[in-house]
Amino acid sequence: MIDIFQILNYFFEIFSSDMMDIPLIAPIVDYLMQIPLLNILVALILWKPFFAVVIMPGLGVLTLYLLYIVWYERKLTARIQWRVGPLEVARPIRGAIQALADGIRYFFQEAIVHREAHRPYYVQLPILAFIPVLLPILFIPAGSAVGIYTPYSIQLIVTFIALIPITIVAIGWAANSRFAYIGSVREAFMYFAYEVPFIIAVISMIFLYGSGDAYIAVEKQSTIPGVLLNPIAFVVYIIAMLMATSRLPFEIPEADQEIAFGPFVEYSGILFGLVMVLAYEKLYIMTLLFTILFLGGWSGIYCPLLGDLNGPLWLFIKSVVVISILVIVRSIYARYRLDQALRIGWTSMLALSIVALIIGGAVGVWLS
Amino acid sequence: MEEYTLDIPVEPPKELRSLFIPIPPAYVEDVYKSDDFLILVGPQHPGSGHMRLIVRVKGDIIQEVIPDPGYVHRSIEKLAENRLYIQNIPLVERPAIMDAANFNLGYIRVIEEALDIEVPERAKYIRTMLAELCRVGTHLYDAAILAVFLGHTTGFMYPFGIRELICEALVRVTGARFTSSFIIPGGVRRDVDNSTLKWIYDMTLAMERRLKSFERIFIKNPTVIARLKDVGVLTKEEAIKYGVVGPFLRASGVEYDVRKIEPYEVYDELTWDIPVSDAGDGYHRFLVRVNEVAQSLSIVRQCIKQMPEGRVISEQIAENGEDIRGSFYDSLYDLVLPAGEYTTLTEGARGTIIYSIISDGESNVPYRVRIVTPGWLYLRGFMESMKGERLADLQAIYGSFGYFPPEADR
Numbered sequence: 001m002i003d004i005f006q007i008l009n010y011f012f013e014i015f016s017s018d019m020m021d022i023p024l025i026a027p028i029v030d031y032l033m034q035i036p037l038l039n040i041l042v043a044l045i046l047w048k049p050f051f052a053v054v055i056m057p058g059l060g061v062l063t064l065y066l067l068y069i070v071w072y073e074r075k076l077t078a079r080i081q082w083r084v085g086p087l088e089v090a091r092p093i094r095g096a097i098q099a100l101a102d103g104i105r106y107f108f109q110e111a112i113v114h115r116e117a118h119r120p121y122y123v124q125l126p127i128l129a130f131i132p133v134l135l136p137i138l139f140i141p142a143g144s145a146v147g148i149y150t151p152y153s154i155q156l157i158v159t160f161i162a163l164i165p166i167t168i169v170a171i172g173w174a175a176n177s178r179f180a181y182i183g184s185v186r187e188a189f190m191y192f193a194y195e196v197p198f199i200i201a202v203i204s205m206i207f208l209y210g211s212g213d214a215y216i217a218v219e220k221q222s223t224i225p226g227v228l229l230n231p232i233a234f235v236v237y238i239i240a241m242l243m244a245t246s247r248l249p250f251e252i253p254e255a256d257q258e259i260a261f262g263p264f265v266e267y268s269g270i271l272f273g274l275v276m277v278l279a280y281e282k283l284y285i286m287t288l289l290f291t292i293l294f295l296g297g298w299s300g301i302y303c304p305l306l307g308d309l310n311g312p313l314w315l316f317i318k319s320v321v322v323i324s325i326l327v328i329v330r331s332i333y334a335r336y337r338l339d340q341a342l343r344i345g346w347t348s349m350l351a352l353s354i355v356a357l358i359i360g361g362a363v364g365v366w367l368s
Numbered sequence: 369m370e371e372y373t374l375d376i377p378v379e380p381p382k383e384l385r386s387l388f389i390p391i392p393p394a395y396v397e398d399v400y401k402s403d404d405f406l407i408l409v410g411p412q413h414p415g416s417g418h419m420r421l422i423v424r425v426k427g428d429i430i431q432e433v434i435p436d437p438g439y440v441h442r443s444i445e446k447l448a449e450n451r452l453y454i455q456n457i458p459l460v461e462r463p464a465i466m467d468a469a470n471f472n473l474g475y476i477r478v479i480e481e482a483l484d485i486e487v488p489e490r491a492k493y494i495r496t497m498l499a500e501l502c503r504v505g506t507h508l509y510d511a512a513i514l515a516v517f518l519g520h521t522t523g524f525m526y527p528f529g530i531r532e533l534i535c536e537a538l539v540r541v542t543g544a545r546f547t548s549s550f551i552i553p554g555g556v557r558r559d560v561d562n563s564t565l566k567w568i569y570d571m572t573l574a575m576e577r578r579l580k581s582f583e584r585i586f587i588k589n590p591t592v593i594a595r596l597k598d599v600g601v602l603t604k605e606e607a608i609k610y611g612v613v614g615p616f617l618r619a620s621g622v623e624y625d626v627r628k629i630e631p632y633e634v635y636d637e638l639t640w641d642i643p644v645s646d647a648g649d650g651y652h653r654f655l656v657r658v659n660e661v662a663q664s665l666s667i668v669r670q671c672i673k674q675m676p677e678g679r680v681i682s683e684q685i686a687e688n689g690e691d692i693r694g695s696f697y698d699s700l701y702d703l704v705l706p707a708g709e710y711t712t713l714t715e716g717a718r719g720t721i722i723y724s725i726i727s728d729g730e731s732n733v734p735y736r737v738r739i740v741t742p743g744w745l746y747l748r749g750f751m752e753s754m755k756g757e758r759l760a761d762l763q764a765i766y767g768s769f770g771y772f773p774p775e776a777d778r
Contacts, residue, residue, distance in 0.1 A: 335519030
């Protein structure tokens, strides 16, 4: 018995040594910390690495964001298209929990695995695909809350983002159907089209800040945000983001009218629910990096009541605002053809990214 | 680009033998031996109508497309042989319900030609107006389908929103949103009052304003132009050779319109142009129809302005009075066409509609009704234009033709 208490105490020491300091809820936290056993739970939740990964800007708000963005995108598109959009699920709040209702429906729907599929991979891959999507969260700092601190955080995030298409190609291969096959080939092509300009654009920003450390990047943007320091990299990053998350006008791997959702054509039930949100999660991760690189990251108006929560909150708010602006392209543009998208990726975007690299180097020298 | 062949034995998949596809097994074997890939698009696919397209692709390039029409065949021609002439009116509208007035008009004109029925002027104007309203409705419907095939959902919703005005106009005139069966031998079912005509006149002006917002978001959209321009080109010679009809023929540079060549109703009394383009690609097939919408709205306005007063039903049909209501069946059930074959051409929204009735001269049902719809006529040109394009262009070309399987299958 003593051993268990010692172990618990040991963990409690670790957790409570590095806790989020939020004056707004400080009285409640202080009261809970006096209760044995419950205090270790509270200390864990408010432990900075845990808070960053699981609560904010990690999994907790990621779920909230998914519920919000699916509804918001549909509602915005509907407003543009002279419609009402989702309304019937929870009428008083204008159908805001529509995504939740859809998720529950997916959950209880039969997930059919067709005969031609490579069954183990087919079932596993939607879940495995979450690993490269969620790993970057470990390295994304938000103010003082950070999962794992490393001076190479930007490079690491980019690396994990680059892993995501591989799982999608594998999904298409495991589905073993005509349209899924065409969809994975298209995904692979698009991967090559955006990945090179995207990485060059990020490298130009690393040049500019002189470090791959997100803290240094944010610190250097304290007067002028990155978008003004290197607007070309900003443009390249936005286009690459649209391509990477297969949003219109680059919704080519999943083009539902052409190849019926491409790699995901055979999925149903909760498996479809999982693969459907993959692109949204990728968009979220890329937008977090985008905010850190170009929009001053977690710096914002400091509210003393929130204390340490200021950083994560500002990062989240900025990201959601950026995404809310980005979803409007869905209702404006038609889909490009694969060869046109590849041409854009390998000519104008590549040229722009190299210009951005030069600007990044020049401004980096001026800043240092 | 140099080609590398891999000498790997490839077995044609089993499902290609069990799916009842209308191609010989040797063809399938040949495809698989020559490094090509067969893709079956449809009949239930978000990017095809109710028709299966057997697409043979090499890499991303379409080599050949074999259509498999007939999925929504309703045997309208056979059904028509067992019904009275007037009972056929609702039936012959069914192939393309958006274009109901034009289909209706073509059938009625055959009967009128056979029986030498003189149609009153006012009825002719009302018929022309209805036909043009339906033409606008069909073009908007096709534009919407084209937009959604390109992944442009706003371009899908706007024309359907605008088309509600057409439906409302048809409701006010005929009482039904599209399949109204309003045109009957000798005229139309009932007169249209002035307030309705005034409403339709204002509606055309309101519609032009709304079409401007559609033009901004879809027609002039750079991504749409990139997708449609120089895609699925049919030259003038090819279009004539493959027997393409309607706006798609005019988009290839052939100035042919039944309304001008053999004017029926009051088309020769109105001033309007035939929109023509020489490019023959997907974008101009679409643009020609966009310009036709403007022409049609102008025709509708002219009809309303010039519409004379008078009867709406011929004296030969409604002998007792000016109104056919209440005595419709009594006046028309015993129509018997003189023995012989009668044919008319009508310019429907998607092209020439050929109606041909063969009568034996003694029965009150037709011996044979032949309907050749525009969809069936331009199917060949549609298939030929897809050769050599990319797989993603299949939907763009499909949309640019506005192919409508129920219309082609009848």
